[in-house]
Amino acid sequence: MEVQRQILKEKIKESILELQKEKILSDFFIPNFDINFPVFFQYGDFTSNIAILLSKVAQKPPIGLANLILEKLNNKKINFLEKIEISPQGFLNFFLKKEVFLEEINNIFKEKERYPRIILNKKKTIVIDYSSPNIAKSFGIGHLRSTIIGHAIYNLFKFLGYKSIGDNHLGDWGTQFGNLIFAILKWGGKKNIKEYTIYELEKLYVKFHKEAQKNPKIKEEGRKYFFKLEKRDEKIKQIWREIVKLSLKEFNKIYKILDIKIDFTIGESFYLKFTKEIIKELQEKGILSKSEGALIIKFKEKEFPPAILVKSDGTSTYFLRDLAAIKYRLKKWKPDIILYEVGAEQSLYMKQLFEAVKMLKWDKIYAKKETYFFHLSHGLYLSKGGKISTRQGTTIHLEKILNKAIQEAKKILSKSKAYKNASEKIKEKVAKKIAISAIKYNDLRENPQNNIIFDLKKCLNLKGNSGPYLQYTLVRANSVLKKAKINRINKIKILSKNPNFLSEEEFYLLKEICKFRTILLKSQEKFSPNIICNYIFNLSQKFNLFYERYPILNEKNDDLRKLRLLITFSIAQILKNSFKILGLSVLEKM
RNA sequence: GCCCCUGUAGCUUAAUGGAUAGAGCGCUGGGCUUCGGACCCAGUAGUGCAAGUUCAACUCUUGCCAGGGGCACCA
DSSP, X not given: OHHHHHHHHHHHHHHHHHHHHTTSSOOOOOOOOOXXXXXXXXXXXXXXXXXXXHHHHTTSOHHHHHHHHHHHHHXXXXXXXXXXXXXXXXXXXXXXXXXXXXXXXXXXXXXXGGOSOOOTTTTOEEEEEOOOOBTTSOOBHHHHHHXXXXXXXXXXXXXXXXXXXEEEEEBOOSHHHHHHHHHIIIIIOOXXXXXXXXXXXXXXXXXXXXXXXXXXXXXXXXXXXXXXXXXXXXXXXXXXXXXXXXHHHHHHHHHHHHTOXXXXXXXXXXXXXXXXXXXXXXXXXXXXXXXXXXXXXOOSSSOOOOXXXXXXXSOBOHHHHHHHHHHHHHHHHOOSEEEEEEEGGGHHHHHHHHHHHHHHTHHHHSSSSOXXXXXXXXXXXXXXXXXXXXXXXXOOBHHHXXXXXXXXXXXXXXXXXXXXXOOHHHHHHHHHHHHHHHHHHHHHSSOTTSOEEOOHHHHHOOSSSSHHHHHHHHHHHHHHHHHHTGGGGTTOOGGGSOGGGSOHHHHHHHHHHXXXXXXXXXXXXXXXXXXXXXXXXXXXXXXXXXXXHSOSTTOSSHHHHHHHHHHHHHHHHHHHXXXXXXXXXXXXXX
């Protein structure tokens, strides 16, 4: 359907240009317009407001314009069109021939896990900075968002033909380590750094900030230790190494549970060796200034506050290390897009960073055309009292939520007929898959920018608009297909079948299936996996109704049965392909 | 104080300026004769307030109200 949509757009443009050439319309500039899916199927399969948009510049009423365009389009004899109608407001409504939809599901049957094959972006590269947790803290639900959404976008771009590169920008450097090391030495009490667990380190970190509130001098102590670390004090560095090791082990455990792989894990500490070079470049380009002993960038053209690159004690900041990371990525991958999946709280910081890149002109040097920087800002997880903060010790730990979700899934699973005789071990395994999909989907289904007030109940809800609902729908569809031995109808030429067998309701479902391609493109354009989620949930609802109302395997009419099977197959395939993008698992039974 | 983001049904939310604001949870009522009931059907209620722009406003502009985030040595 996406193909037809693009063609229609072109044909409309052509028509207007012809009208202008024939002096029927004046020589105005054609504004950007789109071809959309109408809200209701009775308005056709595509709709365009082009005539209404044009009525002002063309100085003609919309209906008249619509008729002019309609006439031109009719002359073009577009083969996939059944008819075009004009609404009283002046919308052009397009009705496609039924064969178009049958051809599309035939494509699904042919292309299967590769559907829809879109080879548009073959030579483009995107670098996605996601997850990026801070070392020495446990993995909170805050990082969960970045990890899950970032990974879905990574998959989406890969699916659409991009060279997709995931970069886990570990927060393994900074004053926080000075703070933590000070806290360990002062209050930790253990002889060997290896004896600490990540939760104990987190507690020490919280203690540091509590004590620092009472006594501001403690902050200075932290800074001193970071100074020692950055000046390569071997004893301090040894402690740091152990903390990093411990944290990485913890994070990898969580990535494994979540079934997430990130191509590169490069810590901030890695970029330290490039900072001198960056400072030099900044100085040469006259971007750097000195203020109160620190090296800063002033943003003259924007109203941003200045950014600190080197603190007055000579130690580096996040900003400087991030600039180094950007240059490294640009040189190494020459990406068309660098996407940061980072919380909204860093919105100003990101703007400063991107502005600095512009001042350095880095965005124009490395990629073929230009590198586009984008901060995909996700909203915060809030607890009822406000922001969840490690410093204040209000972190919600992922493991706890996960365990509760698994418990919940097990409860329902124990009632399931499919697992009546299954061993406890298998049930546990499946419950885990369900729980993780539930948590992931709970995060993905909403617009990334929304703040989420953390609600365990909602997260654990396994009914309605949830991961398990989608998994269940797919299990059902697959179950039917299995019984039908769908591969045997491999060679059926569906196109020769009569689509009029289908009821109107079934045909709407068929049309819904054909929107998938467009949905993927929209999701990509907005960096929003929730567009896919909305679509597959809607599709699942419609399928479940179809499943309830119409017999598939038990249908006696041979042609109709095959058509319905093909619809079932298409939906299963779309769900599977979407699951792959979103990171949800496909279950055999549940 | 300044800057940014967000206000849609009891709760969680969807809707490139477009036609009748779409769902889920909850609640009320109904459906195991069918291919899997973690399902389906029906009912319930909604755009914070006030102006403006527009043929058309949840969407754009301004003001107000409410919530969240940020604002130089944290990341």
